[in-house]
Amino acid sequence: MKTGRRVWNCELSTIDSAFLFAACLTCAAYFDGDARMKPRYDGWPNDLYRRADWRWALDGGPALSHGWRPENGFIPHRWRATTRPSSCTSSASARRAFRYRKRAIAHTHRPTNGGSSMGVRSSTRPLVTHQLSQLWIDFRGLRDDFMRERGTDYFANSRQATYVHREYAIHNPHGLAGYGEHSWGITASDGPGWMTRKVGGVERQFYDYIARGAPDGPDDGTLAPWVVLASLPFAPEIVIPTIDHMAQLNVGVSSRYGFKPSFNQTFEVPGARPAGGSRLPLRHRPGPRDPDDRELFARG
Numbered sequence: 001m002k003t004g005r006r007v008w009n010c011e012l013s014t015i016d017s018a019f020l021f022a023a024c025l026t027c028a029a030y031f032d033g034d035a036r037m038k039p040r041y042d043g044w045p046n047d048l049y050r051r052a053d054w055r056w057a058l059d060g061g062p063a064l065s066h067g068w069r070p071e072n073g074f075i076p077h078r079w080r081a082t083t084r085p086s087s088c089t090s091s092a093s094a095r096r097a098f099r100y101r102k103r104a105i106a107h108t109h110r111p112t113n114g115g116s117s118m119g120v121r122s123s124t125r126p127l128v129t130h131q132l133s134q135l136w137i138d139f140r141g142l143r144d145d146f147m148r149e150r151g152t153d154y155f156a157n158s159r160q161a162t163y164v165h166r167e168y169a170i171h172n173p174h175g176l177a178g179y180g181e182h183s184w185g186i187t188a189s190d191g192p193g194w195m196t197r198k199v200g201g202v203e204r205q206f207y208d209y210i211a212r213g214a215p216d217g218p219d220d221g222t223l224a225p226w227v228v229l230a231s232l233p234f235a236p237e238i239v240i241p242t243i244d245h246m247a248q249l250n251v252g253v254s255s256r257y258g259f260k261p262s263f264n265q266t267f268e269v270p271g272a273r274p275a276g277g278s279r280l281p282l283r284h285r286p287g288p289r290d291p292d293d294r295e296l297f298a299r300g
Helices: 016-029 044-051 054-058 086-094 101-108 145-149 154-171 225-229 236-246 292-299
Strands: 067-069 195-199 202-206
Touching: 016 044, 154 236, 225 236
Parallel strands: none
Antiparallel strands: 195 202
């Protein structure tokens, strides 16, 4: 963090680069009217952004590669899922020099599972993939061909995905501890570790860092409070009661930085205070905000 040098054998990531450029441009715009701060951001964020060679990152293909390593070149996987790489392709497509922008976007905004999963038109499993790009881009009313044909947009799709995660926790198909109406949020996160353990007579597989997701997994009982907080713009009526509930658990709400990144009530640690406790009355009782939500979840 202090030197900018490469850590372990990490890749030159296209998605992380896009987030960096977006954050730099945001800071430059935010401090544009502040005479004291403007010199710190004068010119270099735009220069950095303009230097990015997105055509190189295509590696001759129709969509951006995940990244590049000096030892073996480009990563063979490409950004074809939905909203997470939207920052990447939108950053690239905003550049006039990026001549392949329409083709790259068309190949990026594709469903990853045939087009629908519990009502989500274009779905990826970890909830964070429905959020990150919308830190910088307002997708309400913006539609590509895929979403236009389905009469929706990526903001509405992310709202639906938020409801899917809550409904998955309510149904709790794997019988994991602590899941429910006000306890959900599955995403790419750290976990207990790579091991198999018998819990309540059931052999369960646990993971360390992995892209957990719903409704198709993988899922080992690890929940991430931060991904619930990040869902606030999409579905506040179900997020706020969930935050209220998580604030009652032993998951670090009173610590300096708030909630712990993740916790797992199924994986018990001897001698540790559990992240649990009885559920107290909640101030809010959520309900679907529009008729489409009620119709979808009445059908389960």
